[in-house]
Amino acid sequence: MAEPGVTFEKIVVETLKYSLVPVVVPELRTITIGGAVSGCSLESMSYKFGGFHDNCLEYEVVTAKGDVLICTPDNAHQLIFQMVHGTFGTLGIITRIKFRLIPAKLFVKVTYEKYTSLEAYKSAIWNHYKERDIDFMDGIIHSPELYVLSAGNFVDVAPYTHSYDYLRIYYLSTAKRREDYLKTEDYFFRYNNGVTNVRPKSLPGRLLFGKIINSTNTLILASKFRRVIPARLFPVTVDTFIPYSRMDEFMDWYIREVNHFPLWCVPYKVVRKYEWLSEDFLSNIDDELFLDIALYGMNKSNPDHYYEIIEKKLMDLYAIKTLISTNFYSKQEFWGIWNKDNYDRVKAQTDPDNIFRNLYDKMCVKR
Numbered sequence: 001m002a003e004p005g006v007t008f009e010k011i012v013v014e015t016l017k018y019s020l021v022p023v024v025v026p027e028l029r030t031i032t033i034g035g036a037v038s039g040c041s042l043e044s045m046s047y048k049f050g051g052f053h054d055n056c057l058e059y060e061v062v063t064a065k066g067d068v069l070i071c072t073p074d075n076a077h078q079l080i081f082q083m084v085h086g087t088f089g090t091l092g093i094i095t096r097i098k099f100r101l102i103p104a105k106l107f108v109k110v111t112y113e114k115y116t117s118l119e120a121y122k123s124a125i126w127n128h129y130k131e132r133d134i135d136f137m138d139g140i141i142h143s144p145e146l147y148v149l150s151a152g153n154f155v156d157v158a159p160y161t162h163s164y165d166y167l168r169i170y171y172l173s174t175a176k177r178r179e180d181y182l183k184t185e186d187y188f189f190r191y192n193n194g195v196t197n198v199r200p201k202s203l204p205g206r207l208l209f210g211k212i213i214n215s216t217n218t219l220i221l222a223s224k225f226r227r228v229i230p231a232r233l234f235p236v237t238v239d240t241f242i243p244y245s246r247m248d249e250f251m252d253w254y255i256r257e258v259n260h261f262p263l264w265c266v267p268y269k270v271v272r273k274y275e276w277l278s279e280d281f282l283s284n285i286d287d288e289l290f291l292d293i294a295l296y297g298m299n300k301s302n303p304d305h306y307y308e309i310i311e312k313k314l315m316d317l318y319a320i321k322t323l324i325s326t327n328f329y330s331k332q333e334f335w336g337i338w339n340k341d342n343y344d345r346v347k348a349q350t351d352p353d354n355i356f357r358n359l360y361d362k363m364c365v366k367r
Contacts (some may be wrong), residue, residue: 001059001098001310003315004034005081012314013186020101021184023055027191032054034094038325040086042190042292044136044152047129052099053085054271060096064351068095082275083346088323090359091343092350105154107161108187110180113149118251122244125267129289136187139194140174141263141293148174149265152187161180164190169198171262196262197235197297236260236306238325241268243287246317250293253313258306265292277320278339304328323363334360340365 002011008022011031015021022033026041027203035041036052037059049055059071059081069092071081084091107351115121120141128137128151136152158181164170168191182190200206242250268290273282300306307326314321320337329337 001096002033002071004037004097005032007032008036009189012188015101015105016184019104020255021104021188023049023102024052024101025188027189027195029189029192033097033099037085037094037097038088038127039231039322042266042268044138044150044266046292047125047137047269047289048132050269050271051085055100056097057100058096058098059084059085059094061092061350062095063092063349064353064355069350079275079342080346080358083342085274086276086323087343087359088362088364090351090356090362091346092356103225104184105156106184107155107158108152108182108184109158110136110150110152110182110187112174112177112179113151114175115147115149116145118144118147118248121149122247124149125291126244126289129267129269131226137267139265141261142175143261147265150174154184155181158183161186165192166211169193169201169206171196171198171264190193195264195296197237202300207262234303235301236303236325237292237296238307239309239322240310240314240319241290241321242291242314242317243285243290244291245287246319247291250313250317250319254293257275257313258295258298258307260295260298264292264296266292266294268292275342276339278335281318281337290319322354323359327364329360329364331360334364 001328002209007030011033012021012025024041024043024045026036028044031041033052036041038053040053042051057072060070061071061077061080061084063069069080071077071084073081080091084094113124115124119190121141125137125139128134128149133152134151137149139147141147151299161183162168162173163182163185163186164173240250249298270288270290295310298306308328311321311328315333315337338359347354347358
């Protein structure tokens with residue numbers, strides 16, 4: 001159990017003392033556990049366990065009226081428990097979180113499986129998903145001709161270890177290496193300097209600035225100077241969740257219309273029919289496995305065009321995206337995906353005066 005502002009870096013350091021770690025550890029050191037619940041974070045154990053939020057047991061939630069509610073999946077506040085997932089703090093303030101831990105070892109061995117076609121890549125993902133024969137699974141799609149699946153396992157000993165917080169760039173190593181060993185903490189945060197949008201990429205640049213430039217510092221600087229930086233200089237950043245059965249159609253379209261690589265691929269098990277998704281939307285999805293295809297670091301002179309066409313294609317496929325990107329949904333489109341009835345029911349109980357703002361207004365209305 002911990003307060004929501006604690007970072008995963010601190011959680012991992014403390015739990016590893018007891019050979020335990022959270023079931024799902026997001027990729028950046030400074031992501032907080034409260035943020036992981038509100039934004040539905042995932043990572044390479046998600047192919048077995050879903051997101052971090054899927055492995056939480058209890059939330060203490062403070063409503064806009066100041067009431068303190070203890071919410072669990074099976075008590076009187078069970079709908080609140082489910083609906084705070086992915087609603088970005090618009091239903092209440094989480095002040096305490098109880099979550100699951102699992103046994104861990106000192107090191108992680110990663111084997112890089114390389115494929116030259118989407119069909120072979122999908123088959124490998126599906127086989128690992130059904131067999132549950134590895135501890136971790138994610139990958140990098142370097143190009144339409146090179147698909148890398150990173151298959152990881154906890155191990156007790158390692159002949160060597162690498163870390164990727166300074167000179168080395170993790171996603172580039174996946175194309176070059178056959179296997180790798182990392183300390184467990186270094187494995188969890190191997191993308192901390194950026195997933196596929198690492199800056200600087202050159203060795204001299206990383207030698208000079210690699211210790212001080214990471215994802216957190218970049219976000220802080222972008223936030224401070226947001227008003228003076230032209231929108232076209234902000235790279236396109238979007239996580240898409242594609243039903244496994246519709247991945248071929250998505251990639252055919254993506255290569256024609258966007259064609260930016262590399263992409264991060266994180267298989268994600270849907271552990272329940274989520275209450276925050278609309279019933280109409282869920283009725284069109286039979287897949288138990290989704291693929292989070294993350295596009296980071298694409299620089300174009302017209303980024304809004306790409307956000308908009310990706311959004312529309314996802315709606316065609318009954319796929320979704322995280323709301324942290326630029327959003328163009330109309331209210332009707334938005335509430336065709338997210339569950340307005342459940343959202344309004346909880347909102348009336350936890351924030352009847354809309355102090356925390358409406359989810360659509362917060363994530364889709366430009367200010």
